[in-house]
Amino acid sequence: xxxxxxxxxxxxxxxxxxxxxxxxxxxxxxxxxxxxxxxxxxxxxxxxxxxxxxxxxxxxxxxxxxxxxxxxxxxxxxxx
Numbered sequence: 001x002x003x004x005x006x007x008x009x010x011x012x013x014x015x016x017x018x019x020x021x022x023x024x025x026x027x028x029x030x031x032x033x034x035x036x037x038x039x040x041x042x043x044x045x046x047x048x049x050x051x052x053x054x055x056x057x058x059x060x061x062x063x064x065x066x067x068x069x070x071x072x073x074x075x076x077x078x079x080x
Contacts, residue, residue: 001046003035009054013061024053 001009010020021028034046 001048001051003046006034006046006050009051013054013058023057024050 010017015023017031018028020026021031024031033044036044038044
């Protein structure tokens, strides 16, 4: 995953670099350095685990939304 792809996925999930830093436990400066060139001319890669982390984060976000919607409907039915 490139830094551009990473940033696109964060935007799609409505996350900032700071949000991702807090969620993942990785320092902001480390995340911010992904994609930059080192002295040896190689880019600092986005770690491989980040892609699957974001996939599962998106699934969890959808699950939480669905769970809350069902909970709201159940509460509404109980109040009738």
